[in-house]
Amino acid sequence: MNKTLLLVLCDFLLLTLLALTRWEAAEPPRPKQPPVPELAANAVTKDKDLVDEMRQALADEKTTRDDLAQKLSATDAALAAREQSLTQAQAEAARLAADRNATAASLAQTKRSAEELTQKVTLVTREAEMTKDQLAALQRELAEKLAEANRVKGDLARRERELAEAQKENKNLTAAYFVVEEQKKNLQEKAQALETQAKALETQVEVERTERIKVQAATTQLAAGVGQLAEKSGELTKEIRDYRPINANTLFSDFNANRVTAKFAASRRGFLGRTDSNKESNTVLVTDGNRVFALLHIADTPFALGETGVEWDSLAVEFSKSGQGRNAAGSVDFLAHDPRLVALPLEPAQVAALGAKVYPLATDPVRFPEAVLIDGGGRGYGEVGFKLDPADPGYVRVDNRFFKRLFGDFSPKRGDLVFAKSGEILGLMVNSDYCALLKNFSPQKSIAPGADIKAQATGPLFDALIARMRAMPPRLQ
Numbered sequence: 001m002n003k004t005l006l007l008v009l010c011d012f013l014l015l016t017l018l019a020l021t022r023w024e025a026a027e028p029p030r031p032k033q034p035p036v037p038e039l040a041a042n043a044v045t046k047d048k049d050l051v052d053e054m055r056q057a058l059a060d061e062k063t064t065r066d067d068l069a070q071k072l073s074a075t076d077a078a079l080a081a082r083e084q085s086l087t088q089a090q091a092e093a094a095r096l097a098a099d100r101n102a103t104a105a106s107l108a109q110t111k112r113s114a115e116e117l118t119q120k121v122t123l124v125t126r127e128a129e130m131t132k133d134q135l136a137a138l139q140r141e142l143a144e145k146l147a148e149a150n151r152v153k154g155d156l157a158r159r160e161r162e163l164a165e166a167q168k169e170n171k172n173l174t175a176a177y178f179v180v181e182e183q184k185k186n187l188q189e190k191a192q193a194l195e196t197q198a199k200a201l202e203t204q205v206e207v208e209r210t211e212r213i214k215v216q217a218a219t220t221q222l223a224a225g226v227g228q229l230a231e232k233s234g235e236l237t238k239e240i241r242d243y244r245p246i247n248a249n250t251l252f253s254d255f256n257a258n259r260v261t262a263k264f265a266a267s268r269r270g271f272l273g274r275t276d277s278n279k280e281s282n283t284v285l286v287t288d289g290n291r292v293f294a295l296l297h298i299a300d301t302p303f304a305l306g307e308t309g310v311e312w313d314s315l316a317v318e319f320s321k322s323g324q325g326r327n328a329a330g331s332v333d334f335l336a337h338d339p340r341l342v343a344l345p346l347e348p349a350q351v352a353a354l355g356a357k358v359y360p361l362a363t364d365p366v367r368f369p370e371a372v373l374i375d376g377g378g379r380g381y382g383e384v385g386f387k388l389d390p391a392d393p394g395y396v397r398v399d400n401r402f403f404k405r406l407f408g409d410f411s412p413k414r415g416d417l418v419f420a421k422s423g424e425i426l427g428l429m430v431n432s433d434y435c436a437l438l439k440n441f442s443p444q445k446s447i448a449p450g451a452d453i454k455a456q457a458t459g460p461l462f463d464a465l466i467a468r469m470r471a472m473p474p475r476l477q
Helices: 003-020 046-242 248-258 348-354 458-470
Strands: 260-270 273-283 285-287 292-297 312-321 324-328 332-335 341-346 358-360 370-374 381-388 395-399 405-407 417-420 425-429 434-437 443-447
Touching (some): 003 046, 248 370, 248 381, 260 292, 273 292, 292 425, 312 341, 312 348, 341 348, 443 458
Parallel strands (some): 285 358
Antiparallel strands (some): 260 273, 260 312, 292 341, 312 324, 332 341, 332 443, 370 381, 370 417, 395 434, 417 425, 425 434
């Protein structure tokens, strides 16, 4: 509902209530006043004036309401006209949209028809071209057929001439046929005689083939026996060689001829300033079947496992053999078998440049009850017995109280190489009593040499190695 109309109705209702209310009944009783003199008959009282004013106001209000009603009717008519126009506009828009969709569909249909017509034109054009090409091909084929017919006609004439000549020759051959038949009979009789001889020869050849097969089988069996005998002889020779102990003098001579020198140059900072530590040690090259390593005790390097928290600044490691074939090491590995064992891996080119013998690890350490212990510096060597330690299968106890032979002025100590009498490396002495049996070269910790190795945190690395060594049984420390 319109707000103006609602306001007018409310005002009208209020005025109606005011007009119909009996104000004299609602007023409290007034005290009696002395009578007043009567007024003239035509005098206008206050109540009459108020009623007149109210009536005038109601008349004005009615006039206003009628005007507002007329305006509201006009507004409703205009609104209805607008709604009708809007409905017509929406219907027109729907019709236009439908016309547009129909036009688009017609356009698409026309486009498809045009494409189909284009394809048909293209197809007809291609068919026309193919028909033209086929006509040309037929003309060429007709020309070829005509030429072939002429050639056949010429061949037919030539064949007719040849046939005439052949008939003439056939007459001559018929006369010779009977002569040939007679010769054929004679040849058949000779062939039968030769066939009989051939059968006899085949029987003889089969007998000889059977004998030859028997001889070949015997020869093959004899050759196999000779091969097996040779193979067993080679295996027996190898077994005899493997179980024949090598003389200690020979092992020491080989060690001196093939020992490799490892030079260490390391530096660190201490309380008193920079400290340089250089170390030079002799050892041999050892292989686990995959890679080649130089084997050392940590005591033969600038490092030690008695000092904790040591941070090294630089490290350089160099290999050489008799001062030749100098090569730098790419890594210093502390083995997982024992933290005191140090392995320096070499590349194949470095091994070839050194030209030193590469010793394999012992595959059967207990084959011989004795071993050859060689001082790493080459100052002496000797034969020594050893025993397995059931509590620590990775170590053997060396009986260093009595040497069967002692050559040179030295006593067994850590870092000495222990050779099996088969010529293989048994292990390395970790102290004066125990030798670590080597099975592989798996590293636990590693240091990459370089001019600046501070980033590798060598202090915690050596602390871990020290802790691992101190956790070992006292007899192995």
